[in-house]
Amino acid sequence: MAHPVLWRGNVLFYPIGNTSAVCLMQDICPTEKADMLLLGCGDPRHIIYTVYTNSASSQWSRKMDFTCCDIEGAVIARNVILFTLLADEGATQKLPQIWNIFFHFFLDEASLDLLTSQCTKLVRLSSDLDSWNNGPYGHFLRICTRDTLAEAKEFESAFTTAIKANRAQFRDLPTSNRAAGPLSMYALNIAADHYNIY
Numbered sequence: 001m002a003h004p005v006l007w008r009g010n011v012l013f014y015p016i017g018n019t020s021a022v023c024l025m026q027d028i029c030p031t032e033k034a035d036m037l038l039l040g041c042g043d044p045r046h047i048i049y050t051v052y053t054n055s056a057s058s059q060w061s062r063k064m065d066f067t068c069c070d071i072e073g074a075v076i077a078r079n080v081i082l083f084t085l086l087a088d089e090g091a092t093q094k095l096p097q098i099w100n101i102f103f104h105f106f107l108d109e110a111s112l113d114l115l116t117s118q119c120t121k122l123v124r125l126s127s128d129l130d131s132w133n134n135g136p137y138g139h140f141l142r143i144c145t146r147d148t149l150a151e152a153k154e155f156e157s158a159f160t161t162a163i164k165a166n167r168a169q170f171r172d173l174p175t176s177n178r179a180a181g182p183l184s185m186y187a188l189n190i191a192a193d194h195y196n197i198y
Contacts, residue, residue, distance in 0.1 A: 085118055
C-alpha cells in the first residue's frame with residue numbers, strides 16, 4: 001500500500017528547554033494514578049520537577065507513568081543517559097558531573113570519564129529490545145520499539161567514538177609556544193591556564 005512521503009523540513013533543536021518547568025500533575029487529584037503522554041518532550045525538566053514536587057509536598061505516594069516521544073534521536077539518547085545516571089548507585093556523589101554532562105558544553109575530565117563509561121555501558125545493554133527491558137534499567141525506563149532503541153544506541157555509540165577521537169586528537173596537539181614566537185616565555189603560563197579552562 002502506498003503512503004505519502006513525510007519530509008522532515010527544518011527541525012529546530014532545543015538541547016535545553018526555553019520555558020520554566022511545570023508540575024504536570026497540578027490539576028490531578030493526589031490520590032489518582034497519573035499516566036502522562038509527553039509529545040515532543042525535549043529535555044526532561046517537567047518530569048524531574050513533577051517527581052520532585054510530588055515527593056516533596058505530598059503525603060500520598062502516587063504511581064506515575066510518563067510516556068515520552070520525540071522526533072529527535074539525540075534528545076532521546078540524552079534523556080536515557082540522564083535517567084540512567086540518576087538511577088545508578090552513588091548518583092548523589094556524582095551530581096556535579098551529571099549536571100556538567102547535561103548543561104555544559106565543555107566537560108572536565110571526571111565528567112567526560114563518567115559520560116564515556118555510561119555510554120559504553122548503555123551500548124552494551126542495548127543489544128536488542130529484550131536485553132534492554134530485562135536489564136537493570138528496563139523496569140523503570142521502558143523502550144517500546146526496536147527503532148527507538150537502535151537510534152538511541154547509535155547516538156550513545158557516536159558519543160563514545162567522538163570522545164575517544166577528541167582525546168586522541170588533543171593528546172597529540174603541538175604546544176602553542178611556537179605560535180607565540182619571542183613571547184613564548186610569557187605565553188607558557190597563560191596557555192596552560194587557558195588549556196585547563198577549556
